Amino acid sequence: MNKKGVKPPLRYFLLFVFVILLLGAARYFERLTVPMHRSFCPQSVVTTNVTRSASSINQNRPALPATPQEVLQLRRANYEQPRALIPPRNDVLTVTPWLAPIVWEGTFDPDMIDSMYKSSNITIATTVFAVGKYIQFLRDFLETAEKYYLSGLRVHYYVFTDQPQEVPRVELAVGRNISIIQVPKYSRWQEISLRRMEIIQRTIEERIHIEADYIFCMDVDMKFHSRWGPETLGTLVGVLHPWYYEFTRDQFTYERRPESAAYIPMEEGDFYYMAAVFGGSVKEVHALTKKCHEHLEVDKSKDLEAIWQEESHLNWYLLYNKPTKVLSPEYLWDDQKGGLPKDIKVKRFSAVIKNKWEVRDNV
Ligand SMILES: CC(=O)N[C@H]1[C@@H](OP(=O)(O)OP(=O)(O)OC[C@H]2O[C@@H](n3ccc(=O)[nH]c3=O)[C@H](O)[C@@H]2O)O[C@H](CO)[C@H](O)[C@@H]1O
Numbered sequence: 001m002n003k004k005g006v007k008p009p010l011r012y013f014l015l016f017v018f019v020i021l022l023l024g025a026a027r028y029f030e031r032l033t034v035p036m037h038r039s040f041c042p043q044s045v046v047t048t049n050v051t052r053s054a055s056s057i058n059q060n061r062p063a064l065p066a067t068p069q070e071v072l073q074l075r076r077a078n079y080e081q082p083r084a085l086i087p088p089r090n091d092v093l094t095v096t097p098w099l100a101p102i103v104w105e106g107t108f109d110p111d112m113i114d115s116m117y118k119s120s121n122i123t124i125a126t127t128v129f130a131v132g133k134y135i136q137f138l139r140d141f142l143e144t145a146e147k148y149y150l151s152g153l154r155v156h157y158y159v160f161t162d163q164p165q166e167v168p169r170v171e172l173a174v175g176r177n178i179s180i181i182q183v184p185k186y187s188r189w190q191e192i193s194l195r196r197m198e199i200i201q202r203t204i205e206e207r208i209h210i211e212a213d214y215i216f217c218m219d220v221d222m223k224f225h226s227r228w229g230p231e232t233l234g235t236l237v238g239v240l241h242p243w244y245y246e247f248t249r250d251q252f253t254y255e256r257r258p259e260s261a262a263y264i265p266m267e268e269g270d271f272y273y274m275a276a277v278f279g280g281s282v283k284e285v286h287a288l289t290k291k292c293h294e295h296l297e298v299d300k301s302k303d304l305e306a307i308w309q310e311e312s313h314l315n316w317y318l319l320y321n322k323p324t325k326v327l328s329p330e331y332l333w334d335d336q337k338g339g340l341p342k343d344i345k346v347k348r349f350s351a352v353i354k355n356k357w358e359v360r361d362n363v
């Protein structure tokens with residue numbers, strides 16, 4: 001017996017029990033603090049945490065998303081500080097007067113954006129029409145999309161075609177799938193092009209509203225050339241037309257006949273958007289396609305066809321329903337423009353040069 005009345009072996013045992021209890025308490029409090037952090041985290045980080053706690057049950061799952069500790073590290077990640085007095089680009093407009101960002105190379109951090117969306121579990125519907133001879137563009141569109149378009153995210157392609165059996169088999173990455181939907185072939189290319197609004201509206205109502213969170217509607221005579229990442233996602237997204245982004249509003253080829261539902265007066269207009277890509281949340285794109293479809297019908301009843309078909313109606317819509325994000329012409333280039341000007345640092349998605357007389361039934 002020592003002077004405190006506890007034998008040395010017993011003292012070591014009690015010390016051991018105490019340490020074990022201390023470690024247990026530390027782990028318990030660590031767990032408690034995670035939900036507290038969560039409530040202060042942005043949405044994407046919250047999702048990351050949730051996924052981790054689920055996946056940590058199954059230790060065999062490959063490529064685990066960030067742990068809560070890693071999330072903290074991520075929040076302190078070593079990226080360049082945004083400087084309030086130093087604009088990332090001073091050669092281009094990076095925000096609209098209604099405070100929507102305009103996305104250009106150099107204005108965002110791709111790694112940061114990717115890590116924000118990595119475990120977000122969102123699905124992006126992507127519609128593409130390949131009717132008549134335009135089926136020839138589909139393979140390149142899909143193959144290059146699998147290389148560059150929203151890599152690592154869930155993408156559901158909806159291919160609308162009159163020849164389902166001709167849709168090429170393209171290997172899709174994990175989490176990506178394709179639905180083929182048969183549509184009629186109208187005899188005029190203008191009709192094929194402008195019917196897209198109606199068909200997209202209907203398909204959103206029938207299934208896309210259940211199957212996806214965001215949607216992009218794209219032309220098929222296009223190829224991806226480099227990253228098209230989740231920096232493009234937004235509630236309502238329009239893209240600057242590569243031929244018109246330097247022009248003033250009076251030079252835009254808006255519909256100028258007051259009889260048309262797409263009419264825009266000379267003294268109005270922000271940008272000229274190209275109809276080869278538009279997108280946003282499924283809800284907003286549904287509203288857009290519904291309104292444009294209605295306006296197309298109104299024009300049709302007056303025997304009117306807007307100067308650039310659905311593109312004229314899209315421009316009307318986006319003038320009076322401001323997009324929440326605008327993509328620069330990096331996201332919609334045209335190979336016919338040749339080399340890139342100084343302000344376009346990267347070509348991400350571009351229209352291929354096509355022989356209109358060869359691919360269209362009527363020109
Ligand atoms: C540079 C230029 O002049 N651009 C205009 C032209 O774009 P584009 O020349 O890009 O129109 P386009 O021929 O690519 O047609 C639009 C899309 O409709 C689909 N499609 C069209 C025809 C067909 O036979 N089969 C088929 O599947 C296909 O997905 C195609 O990508 O016409 C559009 C008409 O809406 C817009 O007004 C564009 O601003």
Ligand SMILES: [Mn+2]
Pocket residue numbers: 219220221276351
């Ligand atoms: Mn096109």
